Amino acid sequence: MTRPLSERTQNIAASLTVAIDTLAKQMIAEGKDVVSLGAGEPDFATPKPICEAACKAIHEGKTRYTPPVGILEVRKAVSEKLARENGLHYKPEQIIMTSGAKHAVFNSLAALVNPGDEVIVPAPYWVTYPELVKWLGGKPVFVQGKRENDFKITAEQLKAACNERTKAILLNNPCNPTGSVYSKQELAALARVIVAEDIYCISDEVYEYFVYDTEFTSAAAFEGMEERTIVINGFSKSHCMTGWRIGYNAAPAPIAKIIGKIQGQATHHPSNIAQYAALGALSMGMESVNAMRAAFKKRRDYMLERASKILKTPANAPQGAFYLFAPVSDFYGTKTPSGKTIGGSVELCQYLLESEGLAIVPGAAFGDDSCVRFSYAASDEMLQKACDRFKRGLKNLV
Numbered sequence: 001m002t003r004p005l006s007e008r009t010q011n012i013a014a015s016l017t018v019a020i021d022t023l024a025k026q027m028i029a030e031g032k033d034v035v036s037l038g039a040g041e042p043d044f045a046t047p048k049p050i051c052e053a054a055c056k057a058i059h060e061g062k063t064r065y066t067p068p069v070g071i072l073e074v075r076k077a078v079s080e081k082l083a084r085e086n087g088l089h090y091k092p093e094q095i096i097m098t099s100g101a102k103h104a105v106f107n108s109l110a111a112l113v114n115p116g117d118e119v120i121v122p123a124p125y126w127v128t129y130p131e132l133v134k135w136l137g138g139k140p141v142f143v144q145g146k147r148e149n150d151f152k153i154t155a156e157q158l159k160a161a162c163n164e165r166t167k168a169i170l171l172n173n174p175c176n177p178t179g180s181v182y183s184k185q186e187l188a189a190l191a192r193v194i195v196a197e198d199i200y201c202i203s204d205e206v207y208e209y210f211v212y213d214t215e216f217t218s219a220a221a222f223e224g225m226e227e228r229t230i231v232i233n234g235f236s237k238s239h240c241m242t243g244w245r246i247g248y249n250a251a252p253a254p255i256a257k258i259i260g261k262i263q264g265q266a267t268h269h270p271s272n273i274a275q276y277a278a279l280g281a282l283s284m285g286m287e288s289v290n291a292m293r294a295a296f297k298k299r300r301d302y303m304l305e306r307a308s309k310i311l312k313t314p315a316n317a318p319q320g321a322f323y324l325f326a327p328v329s330d331f332y333g334t335k336t337p338s339g340k341t342i343g344g345s346v347e348l349c350q351y352l353l354e355s356e357g358l359a360i361v362p363g364a365a366f367g368d369d370s371c372v373r374f375s376y377a378a379s380d381e382m383l384q385k386a387c388d389r390f391k392r393g394l395k396n397l398v
């Protein structure tokens with residue numbers, strides 16, 4: 001064939017986190033001894049009440065098409081959750097059930113972005129954001145969160161990045177990959193700029209339940225924000241439902257309508273069964289979420305303790321999510337036992353995978369080449385092995 005494929009797809013990158021996880025899984029399947037802390041996937045099973053809700057839905061014949069925006073029962077439950085836990089007022093008709101939070105990010109950008117529009121992406125960022133902005137013809141504008149400010153951007157930085165082409169900011173709080181969490185005061189200051197500059201906010205809150213020494217506040221909870229904020233959330237992380245592909249958008253009414261149209265033409269709706277499973281998740285109480293948070297906090301403390309003895313520059317203590325973003329640039333310029341030079345995070349991760357069987361993600365994937373990302377959503381035994389391998393791998397660099 002000589003006819004060209006879609007130009008818009010030419011400059012989007014494949015997800016490096018997915019690539020590393022796939023490679024690690026392939027190596028494991030080939031019988032290699034690999035410890036993989038690459039994927040952001042809780043290691044716990046989906047709680048039983050959720051599985052039971054899904055089985056019940058199947059047996060009751062909830063196996064047909066639903067409205068594109070999802071079934072009313074689960075949208076009502078999401079609306080009530082947002083009111084109860086986050087003090088928000090999105091009505092059921094403003095909720096759209098999606099095939100995971102990633103899909104909800106896509107929906108949001110598809111509803112907002114015109115070619116040439118700028119979307120502010122605080123860096124370090126989740127790998128998917130800039131690629132989706134680019135795919136839709138927009139321009140990601142990176143604003144670097146400084147390590148001294150726990151990788152968070154300030155209101156002043158945000159203001160300086162805004163201009164007449166700015167359409168929205170893509171906030172991720174708590175953040176993947178840094179684990180940083182914006183305080184209420186910091187968010188209030190950002191919200192004032194967002195309102196004053198009259199831009200939209202896409203607020204990805206998938207890690208809201210995993211905060212450790214602080215409290216979570218939704219970006220939509222500030223004056224003037226709900227009418228311009230699309231909240232994104234899902235069940236992959238909070239309820240160990242990565243493979244179920246279920247999440248949601250909560251959006252201002254005109255945007256919710258557009259997202260409903262997009263979804264009606266693109267995917268129709270997420271799986272009917274997964275929607276009932278999500279309803280089960282929203283009805284089951286917080287016991288399993290609380291237990292996971294406690295487990296992650298212990299693991300976070302373990303990873304920090306080990307990292308402090310291995311690294312030359314101390315890692316920031318993640319306040320949320322389940323990632324450690326470890327500074328490793330002190331090791332750049334060194335050589336591996338086979339004579340290869342470690343030039344940056346990609347080479348370091350390649351070396352650790354090949355020589356130690358340790359899969360972690362280069363910071364370059366998240367817009368910060370000075371770090372590597374460990375996911376500590378893994379068993380204590382895996383974390384211990386990973387840290388041992390990390391230590392040995394770095395020690396062997398000369």
Ligand SMILES: Cc1ncc(COP(=O)(O)O)c(C=O)c1O
Pocket residue numbers: 040099100101102103126172176204206234235236237242246247
């Ligand atoms: C910040 C962030 N948003 C969204 C997602 C995607 O979640 P889902 O599995 O619901 O699509 C992830 C997954 O890694 C994430 O880290």
